[in-house]
Amino acid sequence: MSDSPALTDVIAVACAEAWRGDGEIFASGMGVMQMLGARLARATFEPDLMVSDGEAFYVAGDLPIGGTNKTVEGWIPFRSVFDTLAGGRRHVMMGASQIDKYGNSNIANIGPWAKPKAQLLGVRGGPGNTVNNATSFFIPKHQSSVFVSVVDMVSGVGYDRAKRIGGFIAKRHDLRRVITNLAVLDFATPDNSMRLVSVHPGVNVSDVVANTGFELVIPADVPISRAPTAEEMDAIGRIDPKGLRHREIPS
Amino acid sequence: MSDTRSKVVTEDQAIATVESGMTIGIGGWGSRRKPMSLVRALLRSNISDLTVVSYGGPDVGLLCAAGKVRRLVYGFVSLDSIALEPHFRAARQAGTIAEPVEYDEGMLQWGLYAGSLRLPFLPTRAGLGSGVMDVNPSLKTVKSPYADGEELLAVPAIRLDAAFVHMNRADARGNAQYLGPDLYFDDLFLGACEPGRRFVSAEKIIATEDLLKEGTFHTLRINRAMVDGVIHAPNGAHFTTCEPDYGRDEAFQKAYVEAARDADSWKAFSDRFLSGDESSYQSAVSAWRAEVAAAKEASK
Numbered sequence: 001m002s003d004s005p006a007l008t009d010v011i012a013v014a015c016a017e018a019w020r021g022d023g024e025i026f027a028s029g030m031g032v033m034q035m036l037g038a039r040l041a042r043a044t045f046e047p048d049l050m051v052s053d054g055e056a057f058y059v060a061g062d063l064p065i066g067g068t069n070k071t072v073e074g075w076i077p078f079r080s081v082f083d084t085l086a087g088g089r090r091h092v093m094m095g096a097s098q099i100d101k102y103g104n105s106n107i108a109n110i111g112p113w114a115k116p117k118a119q120l121l122g123v124r125g126g127p128g129n130t131v132n133n134a135t136s137f138f139i140p141k142h143q144s145s146v147f148v149s150v151v152d153m154v155s156g157v158g159y160d161r162a163k164r165i166g167g168f169i170a171k172r173h174d175l176r177r178v179i180t181n182l183a184v185l186d187f188a189t190p191d192n193s194m195r196l197v198s199v200h201p202g203v204n205v206s207d208v209v210a211n212t213g214f215e216l217v218i219p220a221d222v223p224i225s226r227a228p229t230a231e232e233m234d235a236i237g238r239i240d241p242k243g244l245r246h247r248e249i250p251s
Numbered sequence: 252m253s254d255t256r257s258k259v260v261t262e263d264q265a266i267a268t269v270e271s272g273m274t275i276g277i278g279g280w281g282s283r284r285k286p287m288s289l290v291r292a293l294l295r296s297n298i299s300d301l302t303v304v305s306y307g308g309p310d311v312g313l314l315c316a317a318g319k320v321r322r323l324v325y326g327f328v329s330l331d332s333i334a335l336e337p338h339f340r341a342a343r344q345a346g347t348i349a350e351p352v353e354y355d356e357g358m359l360q361w362g363l364y365a366g367s368l369r370l371p372f373l374p375t376r377a378g379l380g381s382g383v384m385d386v387n388p389s390l391k392t393v394k395s396p397y398a399d400g401e402e403l404l405a406v407p408a409i410r411l412d413a414a415f416v417h418m419n420r421a422d423a424r425g426n427a428q429y430l431g432p433d434l435y436f437d438d439l440f441l442g443a444c445e446p447g448r449r450f451v452s453a454e455k456i457i458a459t460e461d462l463l464k465e466g467t468f469h470t471l472r473i474n475r476a477m478v479d480g481v482i483h484a485p486n487g488a489h490f491t492t493c494e495p496d497y498g499r500d501e502a503f504q505k506a507y508v509e510a511a512r513d514a515d516s517w518k519a520f521s522d523r524f525l526s527g528d529e530s531s532y533q534s535a536v537s538a539w540r541a542e543v544a545a546a547k548e549a550s551k
Contacts, residue, residue: 055432055433056432056433057432075432077432077433077434077435078280078356078433078435078436079360079434079436082356082357082360085357086357086375086376086377106382108353108382109343113353113382113385113386114346114386115343115344115345115346116343116344117344118340118344119335119339119340119343119344120335121327121328121329121334121335122307122325122326122327122328122329122353123326123327123353123354123355123381123382123383124326124327124355124356125326125355125356125357125377126355126381127355127358127377127378127379127380127381127382127383128355128356128357128358128375128376128377128378130380130381131376131377131379131380131381132376132377153382153386154380154381154382154385155381155382156381157379157380157381161380161381162380164380165379165380165402167399167401167402168376168399168401169376169379169380
C-alpha cells in the first residue's frame with residue numbers, strides 16, 4: 001500500500017462505507033462512483049448485499065462497471081425496484097444538484113419550478129426513495145452552490161420535512177451519508193442537521209466550511225477519511241478496471 | 252389466421268383515431284423501447300393540445316418541440332445515456348408546457364394502476380413531504396381507517412384516451428410479447444386506457460402459434476383483450492433501445508441532442524428525418540449511418 005492513496009480511491013471506499021452493516025438488502029447506486037461503492041462494499045466487508053447491473057438484473061460476483069459478462073442471480077425490473085424500496089429493503093446512493101442542512105435534496109430543476117432557470121431530470125424516484133428506504137448521496141463537487149440553505153425543489157425529503165409528517169415516515173426516515181470530493185458527512189446530530197464526519201487526505205476542515213452554504217456541525221476532532229486496504233484496492237481494480245471512477249471527480 | 256379478426260393498422264390509421272385535447276399514454280422508459288414510429292406519426296399530424304403521460308424520453312422531447320403538449324404528467328424526462336432531454340429542458344425553461352404535472356416515478360405507476368383497476372386512487376407514501384406536494388396543490392391525502400391512522404398520499408387514477416406501446420413481437424390480433432429485460436409499465440398504460448385506442452407496435456408480427464418460439468410464457472404480458480390496434484413497425488423504437496432486437500442508436504441519439512442546440516440545426520434535422528413518413532425516416536437513418544461510416548472510414 002502506498003502511503004498516499006489516490007483521492008478517487010478514498011472516495012470509493014467512503015461510498016462503500018455507507019452500506020456497512022446493511023446486510024441482505026438491495027445496494028443501489030445511481031452513477032459510476034455510487035455503483036463502485038456498492039460493489040466494493042459487497043466485494044469486501046458487506047458480502048450479503050445485492051447489487052444490480054443498473055438495468056434489470058441482480059448480479060453475483062464482481063461485475064466490472066459497464067461489464068456485460070454477468071452472473072445473474074435475480075431479476076429486478078423497475079416494478080420490482082419500486083416494490084423493494086416501498087418494502088424498505090434497499091439503500092440507494094443518489095446524486096444531488098442541491099442539498100440543504102437537513103438533507104432535502106434536489107435533482108429536478110434549478111430556479112423556480114414553474115419556469116426553471118435550468119430544467120434537470122425531474123424528481124424521478126427521489127420522493128419515494130427518501131420516505132421509504134435508506135438514502136445516501138455522492139456529490140462530486142463540494143461547493144456552496146450545491147450545499148445550499150434552501151433547495152429550489154425538494155425531490156428528496158430531508159429530516160425536517162420527515163419529522164413534520166410524523167408517524168411511520170418520521171420513525172424510519174434514514175438519510176445515511178453524504179460523500180463529496182472533500183469530505184464525508186452525515187446527520188447523526190440531535191436535530192439531524194448535517195455533520196462533518198471526516199475530511200479526505202489533504203483537505204482542511206476550513207475548506208469544507210468555505211464550500212458549504214449553511215452551518216455544518218463540526219466535532220472537536222475531525223478524522224481523515226481512511227485509505228483503502230490492499231484488499232479494497234484489489235477489488236476496486238476488478239470492479240473498475242478502466243478507471244471510470246477518475247472521471248467522476250473534478251480535477 | 253382469419254383476416255377478419257386482424258387488428259393490423261398503420262401508424263397513420265392509429266393516429267387518425269386520436270383527437271386534439273386527448274390524454275395519451277406512451278409506454279417504455281426514458282430512451283428505452285419507446286413506440287417512436289407512432290410518436291413520429293403523431294408529429295406528422297395536426298393533433299395538438301395533448302395531455303401526455305410518460306416515463307419520458309425522446310417521445311416527450313419531440314412532442315414538446317412540436318408544440319403538441321399542453322399538459323405533461325411525468326416523473327422524469329431523460330435519454331438515459333445522456334441524462335437531460337434537450338427539447339423538454341427548453342420547453343420547461345421557456346414555460347411552453349402550460350400544465351406540467353411532476354410526480355414521483357412510483358406515483359405515476361400508482362396513478363396508472365389505479366386507472367387500470369378503475370379505482371379512484373391508490374395510497375402511497377411516495378411524494379409525501381416532497382416538492383411534489385408543493386407543486387401539485389390538488390393532490391390530497393387519505394387517512395388509514397385502521398388502528399395506525401396513517402395519513403397517506405392518495406394518487407388520483409390516471410385514465411387515458413389513447414395508449415401507445417412498442418413490443419418485440421405481436422400477433423395480428425394483439426397478443427404481444429416483450430423479449431427484453433423489462434416490461435416497464437406498458438401493461439398499465441394499456442390497462443388505464445379506454446378501449447378503442449389501445450395501440451401496440453411491434454418489430455415483427457408473427458403467427459399466434461409462434462409466440463412461444465422466442466420467449467417463455469412469462470413474456471406474454473399483453474393479451475389481445477388489452478389491444479385495439481397492432482402496427483407492424485420494424486426498427487419502430489429507433490433510436491431508443493429494443494432489446495434484444497437492437498440496442499439504442501447512441502450515435503444517432505447524440506446527433507439528435509446536438510441538433511436540438513439551436514433552431515437552424517433542429518430545422519435541418521427535422522427536414523432530413525421527420526418531414527416524411529415512417530419509411531422515409533428509416534431510409535434517412537440508413538443513409539445517415541452510411542455517411543457516418545464512410546466519414547469514419549475516410550478519417551482512418
